[in-house]
Every structure is written in C-alpha cells, then in structure tokens.
Amino acid sequence: MNTNPARGMRDFLPEDVRRRQYVIGVIADVYQQYGFEPLETPAVENIETLLGKYGEEGDRLIFKILKRGEGAETGQADLALRYDLTVPLARVVAEYRATLPKFFKRYQVQPVWRADRPQKGRFREFYQCDVDAIGSRSMIVEAELLSAAGDVLSRLGFTSYTLRLNHRGVLAGMLDAAGVPASLQGEALVALDKLDKVGREGVAAELAQRGVPDAGAGMLLEFFSSVAAAQRDAKADPTAFNRDVLDRLEALLGGARPDALGELRDVVRLLGPGGTGAHLRLDPSLARGLSYYTGAIFEIAVPDLAGSLGGGGRYDNLIGMFLGSEVPACGISLGLERILVVMGERGMFPDNLGKAPADVMVTIWNLDAVPDALRLAAELRSAGLRVEVYPEADKLGKQFKYASSRAIPHVTVVGDDEAAAGLVTVKDLATGEQRRVARGDVAGVIGRPG
RNA sequence: GUGAGUGUAGCUCAGUGGUAGAGCUCCGGAUUGUGGAUCCGGCUGUCGCGGGUUCGAUCCCCGUCACUCACCCCA
Structure with a gap:
C-alpha cells in the first residue's frame, strides 16, 4: 500500500505546523493592524463561478469535481476546488453587498488547489494569504496594501525584498507606442514579463516568435535597457529611480494614458522615501499572468528565488462579472509556501519555535504511583506549564531518554523517598542539575520558557 | 500538456547477470533511582509494479506507475 500523500499534496508534521502557524500569525497580526477583517469561504465553488476568470491556462488547471450520479459516466463536473481566494471574494462581495461595509477590507488565509505539475516550491494544494480592499479607486488602497505586505516581510525578518510595481494601463500604452496591435498585446506581455528571467536576447526571441514586429520589439527593449542603466546609477536612492522611470515612461507614451501614469505617481508619492517606500521599484517589464487585472499590479521578489513571494x-471589473454593476477592488496575495521555503533555507525561524512539546515530563515511578503522578501533572498544568506524562511505568533510564529525545527540558521524579518526604526531584536535562524541592515549588523551579 | 532523470531496509544511499550491503534511526544490554557520549548485540527488504530476454534478472529490454527537476503557467 502506497502511503504517500496524493501528488502535489503534503502532510504537515508538528514541526511544520508550528512554522506555518508562526508565519500565518504574523500575517494575520499585521493585516489586523491595518484594519482588515477575517473571511473564510468554502473549499468548493460551483464550477461556473470559477471558469473564465483566469484565462485559458487557468481554466485548464482548475480541479473539477464530477457531478454526482450521471457525472461518473459522462465526466460532467458541476463543482470545482477554488483556484484562488480573489474570485471567491468577488462572489462574496456580490452576494452580501448590502450587509458589507462600504469599504470592505478582508484578509483570508486558506488553501487553494491547482491541477498543475508539482515542482520546487510549487504544489497542487497550497496556502495563499490574501488581503484585499473593496470599494475605492483611490491609490491610498494600493499604498496601504503594499505597506502591509512590506510590514509582514519585515516582521518575518526579510531585509532585501523588492516590491515591483507596474500598471496594466501603462503597459498597454507602451505597447501602443511600440506599434504592437491590440490583438498581439496579450502575447507581448507574456514575453516581456520574462525579462529578468531570460534576459534581453531571450525576450527578443520570444517577441519575434509571438509575431511582434521587430521595430516595436527593438524600441521596447531599448527602453528597458535604459531603465536598467538608470537603476544601476540610482541604486542608493529608490525614490529618485522611481521618479526617473516615471519621467521616462511619460516621454515614451508621449502624453497618452495620463490617468494610469498619474496612479503610479500617486503610489510612489504616498509611500514616500522611507519604510516600505524604500523597497518599491517601478518595473515597466512587470506584466503578471492573470487576466482580471485592470490597473496597478505588484509582485514581491527576493534574491535567489526564481518565482515570486506574492x-x-x-x-x-471582476466583481461586476458577478454583480452586474462594477465595484472597484485591489488586493495582494502572499504565497505562504514560498515564504516558508525561503525562510527555511535561510534559517529565519526564531529559536523558540523549537521542538519541545512540553516544559516538563512527569515520570512514572511504578504503577502504585500513577495516581499521584497524574495529580502532580494537574498541579503543574494549573501553574501554567505544558506537562507531558510518560504513559507507562518503565525504567527511569528509558523515561529520561525519551524526554531527552523529545527535547523536553525538565523531568520530575517522585520515588519512594520523595513521596515519604513530600518532595519532588526536578532535573534540568540541559545542565544535568537536579534538586529536591517542596511540591508547591516545582513550577517555580521549572519556570516557563518563552 | 511537453522533456529529462531517479525508484534497493523506517531514512540517506552503495552494489552485482548467479538468492543483497553500509551509515543513521529503532530495539536490547553494559547501567534494577538518571538521558545525551562510548562500547557490545539485534530486527527489518515482494530490490516500485507488470511483462519479455536468459539455465538464472535487483541488474539487460519493453510497458506502466510514482517521485524529482525543467518548460508552460503560477504563489
């Protein structure tokens, strides 16, 4: 019998869960500081809720659930596992619009499923940590979302992350200026998005392959080269760099798309030069794959990771697909699995996440002493300690060895001598020191780490 | 969906056309009121699965499944 979890799915053993809960805790804490409220939605959606929202490739990767009864024969599906947390949010907003606040701000940390082929840092079931603000077109929303994401990364110990920023409207303007016909712009975006991955020559080849005229491709690549040069010159001053890129974009677009450019200017201005603003990098080559984006787009990058952290x-327009009337919205998704991969590789988890499942283990002297051992455990728990009771009467050596292997820092022993005197022997397994203390003093001697 | 690589003990892996090994883990003992270190002893395998070639296949061939990596796309 094969005992592996299903392909692309994972079991989380206790140490894994502690790490995940630590990161999720920081994320939820920061999001709450920004006034976002928690939301949960079902793992399963009606299939028509999901289809057509993510583009053709997205539709292919949706996990479908066969319809009960005749579906088993026909292969017909009426349900599907959710593919992300944004579309379910849009459905919720459309459904409960009357009862939700005018500016609904929610965060959501739940698993999503994609029928993809697993790879490093990529799974078929993985957690997303989404934060979205509904109901406002103001760039204050973008600034707050980026700031919150930056706070999360800083609190987790990241120092060198980059918040890449671009705008779908500006991208369209760039492609217009390069003479790329609207019908080819989607293809061109996919190629441009790979600039940092495959380099200038690679993108040139991709653009040609996708039918973009050479003249336009050359103009775009020339522009990106000049931006890259500007970035090298302005390395120490990201705000100056961002303003420089804005000016270059304005020149490239020749007065077209003033609203989109103005939005980018607003975001840069609102975040300012310090704090999260120091991590903000305008990146005209950023495109992103999902089809539902209409304005500003972001991506979170760290060195030495091929994919993005979020x-x-x-x-x-997305909520309008459910509601009929348009409701503006903006959000950021953090990829929990990738954050965990990077933090694991860099040893960024705090020590007090350690393995110890308890502060103290109560040994069992013999079968007659079991009731008293359980009473002692109860007393120590009342005092606020995490207490494990060895589940059998066994040689003391075995019991000590077990506590040691589980990294439990203290053990108690109540043998015949101690019982007669009303004392408890407490041993510190790290130092090897042990002492006999009065029963009421045991918790004080052990203390409480963390 | 496309391409490549790997499947041998609980784990990490060696190995050979002639009935399979190491390290770690685990268990027992040295040590019947004391763990980590050391020493001694011990357990474990349909060699992924199915078929073919062969006197004989864990090894060679074909198929299949699983995993890993890359592409596509994405967190």
Whole structure:
C-alpha cells in the first residue's frame, strides 16, 4: 500500500505546523493592524463561478469535481476546488453587498488547489494569504496594501525584498507606442514579463516568435535597457529611480494614458522615501499572468528565488462579472509556501519555535504511583506549564531518554523517598542539575520558557 | 500538456547477470533511582509494479506507475 500523500499534496508534521502557524500569525497580526477583517469561504465553488476568470491556462488547471450520479459516466463536473481566494471574494462581495461595509477590507488565509505539475516550491494544494480592499479607486488602497505586505516581510525578518510595481494601463500604452496591435498585446506581455528571467536576447526571441514586429520589439527593449542603466546609477536612492522611470515612461507614451501614469505617481508619492517606500521599484517589464487585472499590479521578489513571494493588483471589473454593476477592488496575495521555503533555507525561524512539546515530563515511578503522578501533572498544568506524562511505568533510564529525545527540558521524579518526604526531584536535562524541592515549588523551579 | 532523470531496509544511499550491503534511526544490554557520549548485540527488504530476454534478472529490454527537476503557467 502506497502511503504517500496524493501528488502535489503534503502532510504537515508538528514541526511544520508550528512554522506555518508562526508565519500565518504574523500575517494575520499585521493585516489586523491595518484594519482588515477575517473571511473564510468554502473549499468548493460551483464550477461556473470559477471558469473564465483566469484565462485559458487557468481554466485548464482548475480541479473539477464530477457531478454526482450521471457525472461518473459522462465526466460532467458541476463543482470545482477554488483556484484562488480573489474570485471567491468577488462572489462574496456580490452576494452580501448590502450587509458589507462600504469599504470592505478582508484578509483570508486558506488553501487553494491547482491541477498543475508539482515542482520546487510549487504544489497542487497550497496556502495563499490574501488581503484585499473593496470599494475605492483611490491609490491610498494600493499604498496601504503594499505597506502591509512590506510590514509582514519585515516582521518575518526579510531585509532585501523588492516590491515591483507596474500598471496594466501603462503597459498597454507602451505597447501602443511600440506599434504592437491590440490583438498581439496579450502575447507581448507574456514575453516581456520574462525579462529578468531570460534576459534581453531571450525576450527578443520570444517577441519575434509571438509575431511582434521587430521595430516595436527593438524600441521596447531599448527602453528597458535604459531603465536598467538608470537603476544601476540610482541604486542608493529608490525614490529618485522611481521618479526617473516615471519621467521616462511619460516621454515614451508621449502624453497618452495620463490617468494610469498619474496612479503610479500617486503610489510612489504616498509611500514616500522611507519604510516600505524604500523597497518599491517601478518595473515597466512587470506584466503578471492573470487576466482580471485592470490597473496597478505588484509582485514581491527576493534574491535567489526564481518565482515570486506574492503578487496582486487592481481588478475593477471582476466583481461586476458577478454583480452586474462594477465595484472597484485591489488586493495582494502572499504565497505562504514560498515564504516558508525561503525562510527555511535561510534559517529565519526564531529559536523558540523549537521542538519541545512540553516544559516538563512527569515520570512514572511504578504503577502504585500513577495516581499521584497524574495529580502532580494537574498541579503543574494549573501553574501554567505544558506537562507531558510518560504513559507507562518503565525504567527511569528509558523515561529520561525519551524526554531527552523529545527535547523536553525538565523531568520530575517522585520515588519512594520523595513521596515519604513530600518532595519532588526536578532535573534540568540541559545542565544535568537536579534538586529536591517542596511540591508547591516545582513550577517555580521549572519556570516557563518563552 | 511537453522533456529529462531517479525508484534497493523506517531514512540517506552503495552494489552485482548467479538468492543483497553500509551509515543513521529503532530495539536490547553494559547501567534494577538518571538521558545525551562510548562500547557490545539485534530486527527489518515482494530490490516500485507488470511483462519479455536468459539455465538464472535487483541488474539487460519493453510497458506502466510514482517521485524529482525543467518548460508552460503560477504563489
């Protein structure tokens, strides 16, 4: 019998869960500081809720659930596992619009499923940590979302992350300026998005392959080269760099798309030069794959990771697909699994997440002493300690060895001598020191780490 | 969906056309009121699965499944 979890799915053993809960705790804490409220939605959605929202590739990767009864024969599906947390949010907003606040701000940490082929840092079941603000077109929303994501990364110990920023409207303007026909712009975006991955020559080849005219491709690549040069010159001053890129974009677009450029200027201005603003990098080559973005788009990058730690953007039309009337919205998704991968590789988890499942283990002297051992455990728990009771009467050596292997820092022993005197022997397994103390003093001697 | 690589003990892996090994883990003992270190002893395998070639296949061939990596796309 094969005991592996299903392909692309994982079991989380206790140490894994502690790490996940630590990161999720920081994320939820920061999001709450920004006034976001928690939301949960079902793992399963009606299939028509999901289809057509993510583009053709997205539809292919949706996990479908066969319809009960005749579906088993026909292969017909009426349900599907959720593919992300944004579309379910849009459905919720459309459904409960009357009861939700005018500016609904929610965070959501739940698993999503994709019928993808697993790879390093990529799974078929993985957690997303989404934060979205509904109901406003103001760039204050973008600034707050980026700031919150930056706070999360800083609190987790990241120092060198980059918040890449671009705008779908600016991208369209760039492609217009390069003479790329609207019908080819989607293809061109996919190629441009790979600039940091495959380099200038690689993108040139991709653009040609996708039918973008050479003249336009050359113009775009020339522009990106000049931006890259500017970045090298302005390395120490990201705000100056961002303003420089804005000016270059304005020149490239020749007065077209003033609203989109103005939005980017607003975001840069609102975040300012310090704090999260120091991590903000305008990146005209950023495109992102999902089809529902309409305005600003973001992606979170760290050195030495091929993929991104998260991404997001503005999607002012998605809720309208459910509701009929348009409701503006913007959000960011952090990829829990990738954050964990990077933090694991860099040893970024705090020591007090350690393995110890208890502060003290109560040994069992013999079968007659079991009731008293359980009473002692109860007393120590009342005093606020995490207490494990060895589950059998066994040689003391065995019991000590077990406590040691589980990294439990203290053990108690109540043998015949101690019982007669009303004392408890407490041993510190790290130092080897042990002492006999009065029963009421045991908790004080052990203390409480963390 | 496309391409490549790997499947041998609980784990990490060696190995050979002639009935399979190491290290770690685990268990027992040295040590019947004391763990980590050391020493001694011990357990474990349909060699992924199915078929073919062969006197004989864990090894060679075909198929299949699983995993890993890359592409596509994405967190």
